[in-house]
Amino acid sequence: MRRIKLLFGLLLAGFAVMVLSTRCEKVTFKEDVIDTTTVDTVVISFSADIKPIFSKCTSCHGGAQNPNLKTDPYNALVPAYVTPADSINPAGSIFLNWLETDGGHKPRTTTAEKSLIFGWIKQGAKNN
Numbered sequence: 783m784r785r786i787k788l789l790f791g792l793l794l795a796g797f798a799v800m801v802l803s804t805r806c807e808k809v810t811f812k813e814d815v816i817d818t819t820t821v822d823t824v825v826i827s828f829s830a831d832i833k834p835i836f837s838k839c840t841s842c843h844g845g846a847q848n849p850n851l852k853t854d855p856y857n858a859l860v861p862a863y864v865t866p867a868d869s870i871n872p873a874g875s876i877f878l879n880w881l882e883t884d885g886g887h888k889p890r891t892t893t894a895e896k897s898l899i900f901g902w903i904k905q906g907a908k909n910n
């Protein structure tokens with residue numbers, strides 16, 4: 783009986799480590815992929831600069847797959863994936879971190895696009 787408890791405990795600990803490590807892997811976004819000159823010198827518009835990027839995404843994110851970036855991309859993203867509070871640390875936003883995950887999304891956006899998204903978040907993730 784004691785052995786079973788011990789085994790169970792080990793299993794649980796292993797699982798906790800697994801969950802924690804996958805959570806840490808998600809935070810992969812590095813500010814060095816960003817062109818900070820663009821970010822700090824121009825006003826970034828959601829409709830003119832960010833929304834067009836999503837034409838690359840809607841083949842998959844145009845319906846059931848969250849976030850739905852086709853019909854109302856702003857409300858699909860804010861506040862579920864990015865909030866105005868992320869302006870303090872855009873690299874920590876869920877949205878940018880998804881774009882940098884190795885599971886397929888990383889190559890989908892260019893450095894320029896990531897810079898725009900970074901800047902948009904830094905400027906308050908506005909619906910402008």
Ligand code: HEC
Nearest residue numbers: 836838839841842843847848849863877880885887890891
């Ligand atoms: C080929 C299909 C495909 C394309 C194109 C695609 N995605 Fe995804 N995306 C997925 C799938 C499937 C998931 C679910 C999680 C996973 O399997 O990685 C996902 C997950 C996400 C998530 C997290 C959703 C959640 O809550 O779990 C975000 C945010 C996201 N994608 C954004 C984007 C953006 C922005 C683009 C365009 C630059 C994009 N995706 C392009 C298939 C795609």
